[in-house]
Amino acid sequence: MLMAHKTGKNGQVTSEATVVAGCDNWSLDTEGDVVETTDYESAGVKDFIPANIGWSGSFELNYDTAQDIANDPPNINEGEVVALELFIDHVAGAKLSGDAIITGTTTTVPQPDKIRITVTYQGTGALAKVYVPVP
Numbered sequence: 001m002l003m004a005h006k007t008g009k010n011g012q013v014t015s016e017a018t019v020v021a022g023c024d025n026w027s028l029d030t031e032g033d034v035v036e037t038t039d040y041e042s043a044g045v046k047d048f049i050p051a052n053i054g055w056s057g058s059f060e061l062n063y064d065t066a067q068d069i070a071n072d073p074p075n076i077n078e079g080e081v082v083a084l085e086l087f088i089d090h091v092a093g094a095k096l097s098g099d100a101i102i103t104g105t106t107t108t109v110p111q112p113d114k115i116r117i118t119v120t121y122q123g124t125g126a127l128a129k130v131y132v133p134v135p
Contacts (some may be wrong), residue, residue: 012090014060015082016075021067024078026059026086028096030127055123059086063107063115076119078102088131098127120130 013020033051061069069076076082080102088094100121108116 008088008090010087010089010091010130010134012085012087014085014087017037017083018087020069020076022060022062022064023059024062026057027085028055028057028127030055055127056100056103056121057086058118058120060116060118063117071082076102077104078104081124082121092132093130094132095130097130098123099125 009026012021012131013026024080030053034055035051037047037049038045066113081099082102083097085095085099086096088096100123102119103122104120104121106118108118110116
C-alpha cells in the first residue's frame, strides 16, 4: 500500500484566532505519566497504572520589525494563557488545539542568517485533535 506522505507547507499557527505571521515551524509533544504500583505480590516485576496526560511544544517565527507579537494580536507574552491552534494543514482543517500557557521566548540572531523567535508553551487542559484526510 502506498503511503501519502505530506510536507508541512500548509501548516499554520493561530493564537486567539489570529494567524501568527512569519511562523514556519511548530512542534507538539504529548506525554502520559505513569504511577508505579509495584508491591510484594508483584513477584519482582514492576507494575504501573496510567496517570495524568499533558502536552507542550514550541513554534518558530521570523523576526519582523512590522509586527509586535507581544502587544498586537497574537499577544505572545510569557505567563499568558492563549487558545492555540496548530494546523497540520490549514486548508484541509487538520489541527491540534487547546489552551496553552506561553512559557518563554528565545530570540536568536545569527550573523549569516535571519533573526528567529522561538516560543515555548505548556498545554493546560485537553488537547483537541482533528485529523482529516489531507489531499
